[in-house]
Amino acid sequence: MTVQLSRRNILKSTALAAAGFIPAAAAIAQTTKIPSQWDETTDIIIVGSGFAGLSAAVGASNTGAKVIVLEKMPTIGGNSVINAGDMCAVGTPQQAAKNVKDSPELLAQDMLRNGLFLNDPKKVKFVAEHANDNYKWLVDEIGVEFMPVVGFTGGHSVPRAVTTTAGSGSGIIMPLAAYLKKKGIEPRTRNYVERIYRDDNGRVVGLCVREGYRFGKEGSGRPKNIQATKAVLLAHGGFGADVKYRSLLDPKLTEIFKTTNQPGATSEMWKEAARIGGMMIQxxxxxxxxWNNPLEKGMGYTWNFGQYVAGEAGIWVNTEGKRFVNENANRKVRADAILVEQGKGLKAVAVANKAATASLEGRRPGFMDKALKDNLIKQYDSLDALAADWKMPADTLKASIAQLNGYFKDGKDPQFGRIVKDLKPMEEGPWYAMEMSPKVHHCMGGLATTIDGKVLDVSTLEPIPGLYAAGEATGGTHGAVRMGTNAILDCLVMGRAAGTAAATQG
Amino acid sequence: MTVQLSRRNILKSTALAAAGFIPAAAAIAQTTKIPSQWDETTDIIIVGSGFAGLSAAVGASNTGAKVIVLEKMPTIGGNSVINAGDMCAVGTPQQAAKNVKDSPELLAQDMLRNGLFLNDPKKVKFVAEHANDNYKWLVDEIGVEFMPVVGFTGGHSVPRAVTTTAGSGSGIIMPLAAYLKKKGIEPRTRNYVERIYRDDNGRVVGLCVREGYRFGKEGSGRPKNIQATKAVLLAHGGFGADVKYRSLLDPKLTEIFKTTNQPGATSEMWKEAARIGGMMIQxxxxxxxxWNNPLEKGMGYTWNFGQYVAGEAGIWVNTEGKRFVNENANRKVRADAILVEQGKGLKAVAVANKAATASLEGRRPGFMDKALKDNLIKQYDSLDALAADWKMPADTLKASIAQLNGYFKDGKDPQFGRIVKDLKPMEEGPWYAMEMSPKVHHCMGGLATTIDGKVLDVSTLEPIPGLYAAGEATGGTHGAVRMGTNAILDCLVMGRAAGTAAATQG
Structure with a gap:
């Protein structure tokens, strides 16, 4: 017997259904009765129009599958389109031009080390091994344009960051969208997923969507049931902007933390995927x-100064004028170090001189002029003036810079272990300074998936038939700490693989 | 419309049910049809007979509720009964006798600091504030006997560990079981929970149990449906012995790691609680x-030497003869440090002299004699003999001990920050040594619950009516790192509170 159907309950439900009554049960039931009739049918439905969603759409549609892409917000691209556009790639012409020796194995090592070995080693290997062909695919097939320079981002052991000429993630999102448009696929904006339909055999068979949805207005839009004959693919991103959900998982991250995310980075799909039995990890x-500038809302743009100017060729000090961290350590190490300084009542300040801005200006021309004009970075003729303005002891600041300059000359940082090869000592002004304060940015964990994106069931630990996922909605690639520039790489590589698998394996 | 009942499906199901057919769907459906008839009815069903389960049973039954306690293994107590019996308590006579100044606030600070502030601050406060009355309750009402001494365990800032005279968790489990027996409650062993029934209104209403179940033999035992009119309370513990489940969550923890846990510490109830929509965090x-001895299976007993002799009054060295960690840091810091040494091809060795054993012998009389006789700890007349046997340089070992002796005299450890007050320098032999190697021990995360033990739903983030949980099955009290001795405290305090709430609020 184990589990019995209750005939009385079924008959009761039937009577209620006949009377047109929708029971409250529907809101909490972990499976949902599938519609008797579908409003629309396609092969693959993709939820989300960021890096993962659009590359999944390319992967799926290239097999000949019929694809629908849904986006709950009024515009496409989610966090991806406001992303910095710096992508990790291995074996690029940009690396070759700077004689950077790199390999997929070295990238995989960096990912595991920074991820505290909490990463899924199979995913790390897969992503690292595609860090070269992913770059080529973007350039050759999608038509993405990258700058000729390479950047050095926190946690990486060599420079790997290639940057779109657009200077943001839109430089990838827009070409992907144009590529898909030629194939007749246009993401449907304002389409909110209200229900994932998982049938009595455990298969995901479609979605209930609200068309014309207005973000933040619950119940808006017209309900529509769309059937996916092959698969539903979840690429809905993270929940960084959702204070209630994130603080349930990490109680530190209350509303006192701002976020770099767009307002739509909320948890609805996390809850819905969990409701139908999707396994969440980490x-x-x-x-x-x-390195975000507290004067800016959201991500802003002056974080580039913290990362690529002061972090790569300058210094980070607290308002006692002292270095407190490896300026190019991984994000967790640096964010935690800043929180410790803030806990002492101090501020974290990125400091550099004009010469240190050269590398960034090569990638983002006009950056410094704009930031100074916007009053987001401040300029000083002397370190004395800078120190006075930030209420820090000038002598200590000068001593910290002199010490770091010595490390630049030696090519070694015995204080914090920063990689300081080929850097010029900071001697002449003008000097620049900007405060940095952590903001909630990326969800490392998420749905447990196989290499080809199949979502595992909480109960069986086996794939849920008909359900795939990729990108920030999933866990495992990054472990404890995602390195900067690895989000685009992960989303594109795993997205394309999942889209292809969803269309061919269903 | 949002979600529609499909009349055709319902009629089909009805026909199948009438024909006595149990659909395969039952195995994956996230809700389960409740039985048309129950085999037994009670107020509260408690799953698990460890610290949390039995204290919940006391809490519930003291309100007058009818309680059933289920245990899947042939004996009661799970990991609790093989636990060390060292419990965190604040304001005890044992602390007073040693003039230890302590407070709930200090304990809460220690828990948050070691937990990397990933803990739920409300749970931390609740547990810390009950660290005194919990001790009194055990002594005065349950009849537990504690030794007159107090121990100093990793991560705590003052000595807080009180130890049962039985020298293990059985010194608490057995009195709790005896207390319950007087009230007519005896845990039912070999009762495996196969299904949690959550009805169409979202309420948990009972369980399908296999009576006479034999652990490891799937499908053994006779199915029985038990209704809980008030609540089901999950106190099923952790999954430390379940390699597949734990390595899905932390890929490092493959089968190469042994575990201290009993074989029944597996994930069945984790999967089942997740299947019906229980929210898991961390x-x-x-x-x-x-500090486990690799010569022993499971937890063993000689870990006491690593923690309470060498950790409290001796030294930890690698096989180069060098100290490598604060011997009384929290478990994560020390386990990670040992893994780093092992990664270099070295071993971690706990070393102490006879004088250092005094405190432990006060609590576990005869311990050293037994361990030496069992060949689990080795004795040496001189440090030269010890060093030779462990293939470490004697000079380095002696220098490390001399340096630490200096710290003992100064009352300060500038090398690793260990608290070294009131410790005697190690001068005379005989000397003892034991290898230590990490084993999987405790699951910090688990079901997200309110202070009174209500389990949150993954979809609504609100309590699931009729479902409670406590102990290692839940997350939030310990955050990233549970301090030693805090498991008993957490399980008893939160278990009793949840049992009481389940019986009075239902």
Whole structure:
């Protein structure tokens, strides 16, 4: 017997259904009765129009599958389109031009080391091994344009960051969208997923969507049931902007933390995927950026100064004028270090001179002029003036810079272990300074998936038939700490693989 | 419309049910049809007979509720009964006798600091505030006997560990079981929970149990449906012995790691609680002990030497003869440090002289004699003999001990920050040594619950009516790192509170 159907309950339900009554049960039931009739039918439905969603759409549609892409917000691209556009790649012409020796194995090592070995080693290997062909695919097939320079981002052991000429993730999102448009696929904005339909055999068979949904207005839009004959693919991103959900997983991340995320980075799909039995792993690993400017809303743009100017060729000090961390450590190490300084009542300040801005200006021309004009970075003729303005002891600041300059000359940082090869000592002004304060940025954990994106069931630990996922909605690639520039790589590589698998394996 | 009942499906199900057919769907459906008839009815069903389960049974039954306690293994007590019996308590006579100044606030600070502030601050406060009355309750009402001494355990800032005279957790489990027996409650062993019934209104209403179940023999035992008119309370413990489940959450913890846990510490109830919509948080935080003896199976008993002799009054060295960690840091810090040494091809060795054993012998008389006789700890007349046997340089070992002796005299350890007050320098032999190697020990994460033990739903983040949980099955009290001795405290305090709430609020 084990589990019995209760005939009385079924008959009762039937009577209620006949009377047109929708029981409250529907809101909590972990499976949902599938519609008797579908409003629309397609092969693959993709939820989300960021890096993962659009590359999944390319992968799926290239097999000949019929694909629908849904986006709950009024515009496409989610966090991806406001992303910095810096992508990790291995074996690029940009690395070759700077004689950078790199390999998939070295990238995989960096990912595991920074991820505290909490990563799924199979995913790490897969992503690292595609860090070269992913770059080529973007350039050759999608038509993405990258700058000729390479950047050095926190946690990586060599420079690997290639940057879109657009200077943001839109430089990838827009070409992907144009590529899909030629194939007749246009993401449907304002389409909110209200229900994932998982049938009595455990298969995901479609979605209930609200068309014309207005974000933040519950119940808005017209309900529509769309059937997916092959698969539903979840690429809904993270929940960094959802204070209630994130603080349930990490109680530190209350509303006092701002976020770099767009307002739609909320948890609805996390809850819905969990409701139908999607297994979540490592969701408590929520990354804060170290280097955001508290004067800006959201991600802003002057974080580039913290990372690529002061972090790569300058110095980070607290308002006692002292270095307190490896300026190019991984994000967790640096964000935690800043929180410790803030806990002492101090501020974290990125400091550099004009010469240190050269590398960034090569990638983002006009950056410094704009930031100074916007009053987001401040300029000083002397370190004395800078120190006075930030109420820090000038002598200590000068001593910290002199010490770091010595490390630049030696090519070794015995204080914090920063990689300081080929860096010029900071001697002449003008000097620049900007405060940095952590913001909630990236969800490392998420749905447990196989290499080809199949979502595991909480109960059986086996794939849920018809359900795939990729990108920030999933866990395992990054472990405890995602390295900067690895989000785009992960989303594109795993997204394309999952889209292809969803269309061919269903 | 949002979600529609499909009349055709319902009629089909009805026809199948009438024909006595149990659909395969039952195995994966996230809700389960409740039985048309129950085999037994009670107020509260408690799953698990460890510290949390039995204290919940006391809490519930003291309100007058009818309680059933289920245990899948042939004997009661799970990991609790093989636990060390060292419990965190504040304001005890044992602390007073040693003039230890302590407070709930100090305990809460220690828990948050070691937990990396990933803990739920409300749970921390609740547990810390009951660390005194919990001790009194055990002594005065349950009849537990504690030794007159107090121990100093890793991560705590003052000595707080009181130890049962039985020298293990059985010194608490047996009196709790005797207390319950007087009230007519005896845990039912070999009762495996196959299904949690959650009805169409979202309420948990009972369980399908296999009576006479034999652990490891799937499908054994006779199915029985038990109704809980008030609540089901989950106190099923952790999954430390379940390699597949734990390595899905933390891929490092493969079969190469042994475990201190009893064989029944597996994931069946984790999967079943998740299947019906129980929200899991922080399950990837799985603690390894630092100090287990690799010569012993499971927990063994000689870890006491690593913690309470060498950790409290001796030294930990690697096989280069060098100290490598604060011997009384929290478990994660020490376990990770040992793994680093092992990664270099070295071993971690606990070393102490006879004088250092005094405190432990006060609590576990005869311990050293037994361990030496069992060949689990080795004795040497001189440090030269010890060093030779462990293939470590004697000079380095002697220098490390001399340096630490200096710290003991100064009352300060500038090398690793260990608290070294009131410790005698190690001068005379005989000397003892034992290897230590991490084993999987405790699951910090688990079901998200309110202070009174209500389990949250993954979809609504609100309590699931009729479902409670406590103990290692839950997350939030310990955050990233559980301090030694805090498991008993957490399980008893939260178990009793949840049992009381389940019986009075239902």
């Amino acid at each position: 969701s408590d690993w929520i990354q804060c950026t170290p | 399950s990837d935080w799985i603690q390894c002990t630092p």
